[in-house]
Structure formats: structure tokens, C-alpha cells
Amino acid sequence: MKVEINGTRYTREVDSRLLLVYFLRKVIGLKGPRVGCDTGHCGACTILFDGKSTKSCMLLAAQADNSSIITVEGLLKDGKLSILQESFSENHALQCGYCTPGMLMSAQDLLQHNPDPTEKEIRRAIEGNLCMCTGYLNIIKAIGSASEKLRKTNSMW
Amino acid sequence: MLSEPEQREIERKKWIGKPMKRLEDQRLITADTAFVDDLEVSNVLYVAVLRSPYAHAKLLSVNTSKALELSGVVAAISGADAKAHTKTLPAYAVSHLKPEEYGIAVGKVRYVGEPVAAVAAVEQEIAEDALELIEVEYEPLTAVVNVEEAMKPDAPLVYDSFGTNVVAHHSAKWGKVEQAFKDADFVFKKRVTLSRFSSTPLESVAIIGRYDSFTDELTLSCNAQMPGHVMMVMSEVLGIPTHNLHLIVNDIGGGFGLKTRPWKPLVIVSLLAKKVPNRHIKYIEDRREHLMASGQTAGMVADFEVAANKEGKILAFRLHDVNNDGASLTYAGTYSSMHATLINGCYGIRNIEWDSYTVLTNTCPSMPNRGVGKPGIVYIVERMVDLVSKKLGIDPSEVRFRNFIQPDRFPYVTPSGRVYDSGNYPEVLRRALKISDYDKWRRDQSILRKQGRFIGIGIAVYVHGASATAREIEGITVKMDPKGRVSVSSGSPDMGTSHSSAFSQILADELGIQPDDVKTLSFDSDRSPWTPYSGTHANKFSGPDVESAVRAARILRHKMLVIASHLLGVPERENEIILSNRKAFLKSAPEKFVSVSDIAKASYQNPQLLPKGIDPGLEATAVGNSPFAMDAFNSSSELETGATHQLVTGSSSPTGYMTYPNSAHVVVIEVDPETGGIKILNYAIVHDVGRVINPMIVEGQVHGGAISGIGAALLEEFLYGDDGELLSSSFMDYLKPTSLDAPNIVEDRIETPSPRSSLGIKAIGEGESLGPLPALCNAVEDALCSLEIEVPGLPMTPERIKKLIDKARSK
Numbered sequence: 001m002k003v004e005i006n007g008t009r010y011t012r013e014v015d016s017r018l019l020l021v022y023f024l025r026k027v028i029g030l031k032g033p034r035v036g037c038d039t040g041h042c043g044a045c046t047i048l049f050d051g052k053s054t055k056s057c058m059l060l061a062a063q064a065d066n067s068s069i070i071t072v073e074g075l076l077k078d079g080k081l082s083i084l085q086e087s088f089s090e091n092h093a094l095q096c097g098y099c100t101p102g103m104l105m106s107a108q109d110l111l112q113h114n115p116d117p118t119e120k121e122i123r124r125a126i127e128g129n130l131c132m133c134t135g136y137l138n139i140i141k142a143i144g145s146a147s148e149k150l151r152k153t154n155s156m157w
Numbered sequence: 158m159l160s161e162p163e164q165r166e167i168e169r170k171k172w173i174g175k176p177m178k179r180l181e182d183q184r185l186i187t188a189d190t191a192f193v194d195d196l197e198v199s200n201v202l203y204v205a206v207l208r209s210p211y212a213h214a215k216l217l218s219v220n221t222s223k224a225l226e227l228s229g230v231v232a233a234i235s236g237a238d239a240k241a242h243t244k245t246l247p248a249y250a251v252s253h254l255k256p257e258e259y260g261i262a263v264g265k266v267r268y269v270g271e272p273v274a275a276v277a278a279v280e281q282e283i284a285e286d287a288l289e290l291i292e293v294e295y296e297p298l299t300a301v302v303n304v305e306e307a308m309k310p311d312a313p314l315v316y317d318s319f320g321t322n323v324v325a326h327h328s329a330k331w332g333k334v335e336q337a338f339k340d341a342d343f344v345f346k347k348r349v350t351l352s353r354f355s356s357t358p359l360e361s362v363a364i365i366g367r368y369d370s371f372t373d374e375l376t377l378s379c380n381a382q383m384p385g386h387v388m389m390v391m392s393e394v395l396g397i398p399t400h401n402l403h404l405i406v407n408d409i410g411g412g413f414g415l416k417t418r419p420w421k422p423l424v425i426v427s428l429l430a431k432k433v434p435n436r437h438i439k440y441i442e443d444r445r446e447h448l449m450a451s452g453q454t455a456g457m458v459a460d461f462e463v464a465a466n467k468e469g470k471i472l473a474f475r476l477h478d479v480n481n482d483g484a485s486l487t488y489a490g491t492y493s494s495m496h497a498t499l500i501n502g503c504y505g506i507r508n509i510e511w512d513s514y515t516v517l518t519n520t521c522p523s524m525p526n527r528g529v530g531k532p533g534i535v536y537i538v539e540r541m542v543d544l545v546s547k548k549l550g551i552d553p554s555e556v557r558f559r560n561f562i563q564p565d566r567f568p569y570v571t572p573s574g575r576v577y578d579s580g581n582y583p584e585v586l587r588r589a590l591k592i593s594d595y596d597k598w599r600r601d602q603s604i605l606r607k608q609g610r611f612i613g614i615g616i617a618v619y620v621h622g623a624s625a626t627a628r629e630i631e632g633i634t635v636k637m638d639p640k641g642r643v644s645v646s647s648g649s650p651d652m653g654t655s656h657s658s659a660f661s662q663i664l665a666d667e668l669g670i671q672p673d674d675v676k677t678l679s680f681d682s683d684r685s686p687w688t689p690y691s692g693t694h695a696n697k698f699s700g701p702d703v704e705s706a707v708r709a710a711r712i713l714r715h716k717m718l719v720i721a722s723h724l725l726g727v728p729e730r731e732n733e734i735i736l737s738n739r740k741a742f743l744k745s746a747p748e749k750f751v752s753v754s755d756i757a758k759a760s761y762q763n764p765q766l767l768p769k770g771i772d773p774g775l776e777a778t779a780v781g782n783s784p785f786a787m788d789a790f791n792s793s794s795e796l797e798t799g800a801t802h803q804l805v806t807g808s809s810s811p812t813g814y815m816t817y818p819n820s821a822h823v824v825v826i827e828v829d830p831e832t833g834g835i836k837i838l839n840y841a842i843v844h845d846v847g848r849v850i851n852p853m854i855v856e857g858q859v860h861g862g863a864i865s866g867i868g869a870a871l872l873e874e875f876l877y878g879d880d881g882e883l884l885s886s887s888f889m890d891y892l893k894p895t896s897l898d899a900p901n902i903v904e905d906r907i908e909t910p911s912p913r914s915s916l917g918i919k920a921i922g923e924g925e926s927l928g929p930l931p932a933l934c935n936a937v938e939d940a941l942c943s944l945e946i947e948v949p950g951l952p953m954t955p956e957r958i959k960k961l962i963d964k965a966r967s968k
Contacts, residue, residue, distance in 0.1 A: 015282070017282060025194070031188040031189070031190055034194075034360075034410075035194075036410075037444040037888050038443050038445055038887065039444070039889050041888035041893075042359060042444075042888060044359060072186075072187065075187075076187060081186065085186045085187070088182070088186050089178055089182040089183070092178075092853045092856070092857045094182060094186065094653075095411075095654070095857060096185075096359070096408075096409065096410050096653025097182075097185030097653065098192065098360045098410030098653075099359050100186055100188075104186070122896075123897055124896075126896045129895075129896070130359060130895065132356055132358055132359050132413070132861075132865070133653045133857075134857060134860060135860030135861040135862070135863060135864030135865070135902075136895075136899040137860045137899055137902065138856075138860065139896070140896065140899075
């Protein structure tokens with residue numbers, strides 16, 4: 001299969017049973033997409049798949065042939081954090097950090113399509129990302145704060 | 158002389174109390190992480206575990222030979238290996254029964270999901286396929302799933318050799334209970350129940366083990382939240398000297414207690430590692446395995462009788478509680494025994510009779526979960542106070558005001574011999590009523606009720622014991638290197654609990670440096686100053702960990718001040734020197750200073766110039782607890798007497814906690830009578846956690862705790878079928894709160910510093926997860942009071958509430 005991940009093109013042979021999340025972790029060596037459940041509920045595996053937030057545990061690697069994927073590692077630019085990521089830290093929107101890459105990707109998807117989301121829209125956007133530590137309130141605040149900053153600049157960083 | 162502005166500047170530069178951005182975040186938001194599954198290891202064999210499909214059965218035979226024939230399978234083990242090479246798993250709280258449980262089932266299986274065999278293979282898929290080739294013969298037995306059934310004399314026994322399923326029994330009588338019941342104007346009775354639930358950390362248990370046959374050393378990389386306990390137990394169970402056991406703990410994706418005792422996975426990985434030396438053996442528990450077999454809270458059925466006078470003052474109560482600890486002695490007993498520690502809550506109730514049982518059933522073993530037994534007793538007491546309020550028609554906040562321990566009564570010795578350090582419960586509740594707009598909601602409630610809407614307001618006010626127990630010591634090493642940078646090494650790991658940031662702020666203030674100058678090292682048993690109690694649990698960080706860090710830091714501080722006084726040419730005047738912002742200077746002459754790196758240089762590179770009595774180097778290790786705890790151990794005090802009740806069987810209940818933070822929750826809800834759904838309209842929390850190191854971190858814990866409590870109150874339940882099958886074994890059925898379920902929280906806090914901690918801090922970790930359970934129950938009963946509905950237990954799912962409503966309406 002041929003796939004573009006965070007701007008780099010890869011050509012790999014994959015077992016037909018291999019889930020996309022395991023392809024990203026084990027074959028490509030990324031740490032962002034994670035496994036937190038076995039039924040597609042927790043969202044720790046969330047990536048951008050052809051621009052849309054997608055649970056990578058719900059796809060086979062083979063289904064990613066000819067697609068373009070962004071993971072949390074792709075949010076960095078020359079080692080600089082995106083405004084969204086900075087906002088997570090400023091607003092204490094993470095504790096153990098396990099759900100954070102998935103949250104960031106769902107938030108990224110939201111802000112790419114809706115630059116001025118309401119609180120309700122933010123809550124809906126991350127509805128599929130479980131967090132056991134933060135209670136969500138600071139995450140919602142961080143995404144709102146990031147959207148404000150992003151509306152003032154033209155850049156993600 | 159320092160001017161006013163200069164003095165203010167120094168105060169302003171202090172770090173404790175500041176909402177500093179966390180130092181941990183940079184790594185975590187870029188996924189530059191070291192969770193066990195992130196670790197890059199070569200030559201890996203992947204583990205799959207075969208688990209019992211029966212809740213209760215004789216295990217007649219396990220044959221792994223066909224599995225071993227599958228290409229790619231390198232090793233397979235079963236109970237025979239566990240029995241031959243390991244010891245039985247220890248019981249934490251029950252001392253009178255001989256544990257029979259091994260890391261892999263031997264002779265019998267006692268819960269669905271109990272490990273029966275395991276394989277290691279070159280690929281995960283091959284390991285999973287190999288499980289299907291293992292032949293197991295079971296003889297199913299009748300399972301006992303319900304505590305009341307389990308207590309019957311003819312019940313199937315979870316452990317035949319015990320002769321009973323009741324493995325612990327506490328019985329206590331404090332004060333003059335009979336007289337109080339005679340004097341009372343009213344006696345009310347109620348039963349309340351708690352189902353089994355869990356904080357379900359998003360990352361499950363994960364281990365990489367490697368046995369080095371050349372050095373005879375077993376290395377385990379594990380997301381264990383209590384590494385000290387793991388070292389003590391695993392060295393014993395595996396029969397390995399501690400210096401041949403190398404435990405490494407890096408990032409942990411949440412713990413909440415569930416990762417304190419992963420004995421079975423550790424035994425499995427260790428046995429396979431020994432069987433296939435010099436290869437990395439990797440086991441990542443999946444979600445179903447975690448929910449089914451890793452651990453759950455104990456279920457609870459509690460019956461109480463409360464005696465009150467007509468003013469609503471509670472004179473006495475009798476409590477009978479039965480706790481379902483599942484199928485193992487690993488942790489059984491602690492949920493029950495902990496009830497004694499907070500038995501009277503915030504109230505001056507002196508006459509209490511308590512009878513508490515720990516019962517085993519053929520269900521998932523109990524494990525600590527955020528607060529352990531504290532949620533149970535807080536739930537009982539707050540439901541009790543509410544019952545009095547409801548029956549007497551006195552406002553629930555008023556009943557609490559009439560029963561509170563008053564602020565001038567501290568230190569307060571409770572009937573069970575615990576000593577509450579400080580607090581102001583009336584003020585906490587007053588503030589909660591204010592920020593929740595209580596009076597306005599009561600007025601709105603009566604208007605909305607006339608419109609046929611079911612609005613309810615619920616209150617919970619409680620203490621939560623904190624900083625673990627007095628005997629839980631911790632080891633912390635603080636080292637300033639030759640260039641003035643500081644590292645902290647602790648026996649306890651971070652698991653989202655922000656230790657790095659907290660240590661940075663504390664040490665910045667103690668040593669006059671910046672938080673960025675401080676690096677907290679991860680746990681490594683070869684170099685971390687671990688003790689048997691080392692671990693992150695039970696609000697322990699704010700107690701022994703912080704105390705030891707402060708003590709070690711102050712040893713360094715003293716040295717730095719003496720060295721600075723010599724460098725500044727003012728020997729003997731170290732008491733007049735200020736350490737701030739990486740500089741040291743005389744209070745009276747701030748313009749003449751030396752830098753912290755000058756001090757470090759003098760200490761390490763010019764030892765010949767050091768004053769007498771000051772050794773070279775700037776490194777100190779402190780092992781201990783708060784000075785209060787250490788004093789308590791040196792003299793006989795109420796802390797040492799521990800439980801003042803008669804223990805029938807089991808083991809004595811935890812000794813006193815060090816500090817007692819407290820909280821008030823006020824929640825407003827609306828019940829939809831057609832669906833039974835509960836909507837939270839307003840949630841207010843006021844807490845007192847003593848002095849606060851980082852208010853942003855505390856606020857995060859308040860949110861996280863509260864939402865996890867809301868999950869337990871409204872959504873989460875481990876439901877078992879009559880045959881012991883876990884019906885909610887995935888997130889499809891075991892529902893966790895999402896971003897749609899988290900209400901905005903209105904918060905406030907007061908700080909009554911603890912006289913028992915050097916910095917005056919208490920703790921927050923468990924805190925707000927306790928309040929929602931009784932507060933929401935009280936609110937729902939308030940909402941449905943016109944139908945006279947009593948909520949029997951949690952969770953209050955829409956189905957259950959709807960059933961209660963329909964039943965009440967049909968009358």
C-alpha cells in the first residue's frame with residue numbers, strides 16, 4: 001500500500017488483518033495514535049484521514065491505500081507547537097496525556113471546518129474521545145481559546 | 158536594606174500558589190512519550206492470555222502442546238508453571254486465611270476472565286491464534302454472584318479451604334448507642350447500595366519483561382503505580398532477591414488504583430521471560446481483559462438506622478454493610494475496613510454501632526479505585542443526613558449546619574479514634590450554597606414544580622482522609638549538580654498527577670531557583686529511593702512525598718546558605734541570607750550577591766574552601782513522612798492505637814490519615830419522567846484542601862474527580878449475569894462519561910492549612926470523585942419527592958428511574 005503520513009510518502013506491504021492504528025504505531029513507528037479500547041469507543045486512535053477525523057482502529061491498514069493521514073506528530077512545524085497544542089498546555093487540558101493526541105486530532109478537524117465553534121459544537125466534536133483524567137472542561141476551554149487565537153492569525157502556528 | 162518593592166518582588170517570585178503551566182506538557186502534547194507500548198525493544202515476543210469462560214469451575218487439565226506446535230509460538234505456560242515456580246499471591250488486608258491464588262489458575266477458576274494459560278509468540282496475531290489450540294477441561298460449578306447468596310451457610314464456596322465466603326468482619330460500638338436511640342425523637346431506616354464500577358484508566362496494564370540469563374536479572378517495564386509494593390511482592394512471589402529484580406516505570410496513562418497490584422500479568426510475563434531468556438516478553442492487556450479481570454470497586458449493600466431529635470440533630474446510628482470484593486484475597490477487606498476512618502463524616506455523631514462484612518463472590522477481584530472505601534462511607538452518611546432532612550421536613554443544608562463539627566473543635570478526635578486536623582465545614586457549605594445560588598434555585602424549584610417539572614437539589618458535604626496513612630513513608634532524593642541544576646528522584650511515579658510540576662514549584666521556593674531548573678526523574682528500582690510503600694495512591698503525594706522532598710531540599714538549602722554566607726564574606730550570618738531567583742544575597746545588602754551556580758561550583762569544585770562542617774556536594778535523600786507522623790510513631794498516640802473497635806476477622810483498619818481535606822457539592826438536576834433521564838442544570842463545588850501548590854492543577858483534579866463521580870452515579874456499572882458472566886465488558890455497555898456529560902462546574906475554595914504538613918497542604922486527588930454519588934442521589938429523590946420515590950442505589954440509569962416513576966404513578 002501507498003500512503004502519505006504527515007507529509008511523507010510510504011510504500012509498505014501489510015498483512016490483510018492489520019488495523020490501521022497498529023500499522024501507524026508498529027510499522028511507521030508513530031506514538032500518537034493509541035489503543036484504549038477494543039470497540040471503537042474511546043477515540044485514543046483518532047487521526048485525520050483525508051482531512052477528516054477518523055478512528056484508526058476502525059480501519060484496516062489496507063484501507064488507507066492512496067490516502068493522506070495526519071497524526072499529532074504532524075501538528076508540529078519545525079519543532080514548533082501549533083496554537084492548538086499550546087492552548088492545551090495553557091489551559092491544563094491534559095493530565096496523563098494518553099487521550100491527548102486523539103483529542104487534538106478531533107479538535108483539529110473541528111477547527112479546520114468550523115473556525116468559530118460554540119461550546120456545544122466543541123463538546124460534540126470531541127464526544128467520541130474519552131478522557132478519564134480531566135473531566136473535559138479544560139479541554140473544551142482550550143479548544144475555544146485556540147479558535148479565538150486562530151481567528152486572529154492565518155496560521156496554525 | 159530591602160525596600161518594600163524589593164520585598165514584594167521576592168514574594169511575587171515565589172512559586173507555590175501559582176497556576177504555573179505544567180512542565181510535563183511539552184512531551185505529552187507532541188506524543189514524545191514513554192508509555193510501555195511506546196518503548197522500542199528488539200527481539201520481542203508477544204503474549205496472549207487464555208482466560209476462563211466460567212465464573213466457577215474445577216480446572217481439570219490444561220494442555221498447551223498443540224499451541225506450541227503452531228509456527229511462531231515460542232513458549233506456553235499454565236497453572237502448573239505458576240505452582241512450580243512461584244508462590245501464592247499475598248492478601249493485603251486479610252491475615253487469618255491462607256491465600257491459595259496463583260498468578261495463573263491452579264485447580265479451580267473463580268471468575269470469568271481468570272488467566273488459565275498464556276503463550277508467547279513472534280507476532281501478536283499468532284499468539285492470539287495459539288490460544289484456540291490450548292485444550293482445557295473444566296467441570297463447571299455453581300457460581301455465587303450476589304453477596305447475600307454468598308453469605309448463606311449453604312453457598313458455594315469461592316475458596317473451599319476457607320469454609321466460608323466471609324473473609325473479614327469488623328464489629329464496633331462507640332459511645333452510648335442504646336441510650337441515644339432511647340433518647341431520640343425519631344428513628345429512620347434505609348438501605349443504600351453501590352454497584353461495582355471503576356475509573357478505567359485509558360491505558361490498560363502493560364508490561365515488558367526480560368530475563369537476562371547471564372546476570373540472572375529480571376527487568377520489568379511496567380505501568381505500575383506502586384513500584385515499591387511491586388518490588389516487595391514480586392521479589393517474594395517470584396523468589397528473586399530484590400537486587401536481581403529491576404523495575405522501570407515510565408509514563409502511565411492513568412492509574413486511579415487499578416494499576417497498584419497487577420500481580421497476575423506480572424507473574425505471567427515473568428514466567429515467560431524466564432522460560433525464554435534474553436528476549437523481550439511484551440504483554441498489553443486489552444480493554445475487555447481490563448474490565449473483566451484487572452479490578453473493580455467492591456460492591457456494597459448498606460443498611461442503616463439513624464436516631465435523631467426533632468431539631469434534626471443526629472444522636473446515633475447503626476450501620477450494617479456488606480461488601481462484595483469479588484474472587485480474590487489480593488485486596489479484599491480494605492473497602493470495608495476503611496469505612497471506620499470517616500464513619501462520622503463532618504458531623505459530631507458520637508454514638509455509632511458498626512457491623513461490616515467482606516464477602517467473596519465469583520466475580521472480578523476488587524482493586525483500589527479512587528478513594529477505595531471512602532466513597533462508600535461518604536455515600537452512606539450523606540444519604541443518612543438527607544433522610545433525616547426529608548423525614549423531618551428540615552432543609553438539607555440546615556440539618557447539616559446543625560450537625561457539623563464546629564471550626565473551634567479541631568483537632569477533633571472521632572469515635573473511631575481518628576484525628577481530624579483542621580477544617581471549617583460551615584464556611585465550606587455556606588460558600589457552596591452561595592455560589593450555587595441555592596436560595597434562588599429553591600424558589601425556582603417551587604415555581605417549576607407547579608408546572609409539573611421534576612427539579613431536584615442535592616447536597617453532599619464530606620471529609621476525605623488524605624495523604625495515605627501515617628506509616629506510609631516515601632523516599633525522595635534531591636540533587637543539585639555541579640552546575641546548579643536540580644534533579645528529583647522519587648519512589649513514586651507520576652500518572653497524570655503532575656508531580657514534576659509540583660516538585661518544581663516547591664523546590665524553586667526552597668532553593669531559590671526557577672521551576673525550569675528542576676527535573677523529576679522516572680522510577681528505576683536501581684536508583685530511585687523506594688520504600689515498601691512507594692507509589693501514587695490514596696492522596697499520598699501531598700503527604701510523605703512532599704514532606705520528604707521538603708526535608709531533603711532543606712538539607713540542601715542549609716548548605717547553600719552557609720556556603721553563600723562564606724562566599725559573601727559574612728560567615729555565621731546565613732540566617733540573614735535570601736535565596737531567590739537563582740541568587741543569594743544578604744537581606745540588608747541585596748546588591749551584593751552570588752549566584753546559585755557559584756554556590757554549586759564552590760560545593761563541588763572548590764571543596765578545600767568549604768567551611769568546617771559542610772561536606773562537598775549538594776545531594777540529600779529523605780525517607781519518611783510528615784514530622785507529625787514520625788512523632789506519632791515515637792510516642793504512643795491515637796494514631797498508633799488505630800482501630801478502637803473489636804476486629805472479628807480480617808485485619809485492623811487503616812490507621813489515621815494525616816490530613817482531612819473537605820468538600821461541599823450542591824447539584825441541581827431535572828428528571829424527565831418519560832425517559833427517566835437526568836439532566837444536570839447546575840453543579841457547584843467548594844473545597845478546602847489546605848494550602849494549594851498549583852491552583853490550576855487542583856482545578857483539573859476537581860473537574861476530573863467530579864466527572865468520574867458523575868459517571869459512577871449515573872452511568873457506570875459492572876453487571877453480572879446469574880452465571881457470573883460479565884455483561885458489561887466493553888465501553889459499549891460499560892458507559893463512561895463523555896464531553897456531553899460533563900456539566901460546567903462553579904467552584905470556590907477556602908484554605909485551612911493543615912498543622913500536620915510542613916507546607917500546610919492537604920490533598921485533592923481523590924476528593925471530588927466522592928461527592929457526586931450522594932449529591933446526585935439526594936437531588937433525584939428531591940426531584941421525585943412528590944412521588945415519594947426512594948432511590949435504592951447507583952447507578953441511576955434512565956431505565957431504573959423510569960421504573961421507579963412508573964411504579965409510583967401506578968399506585
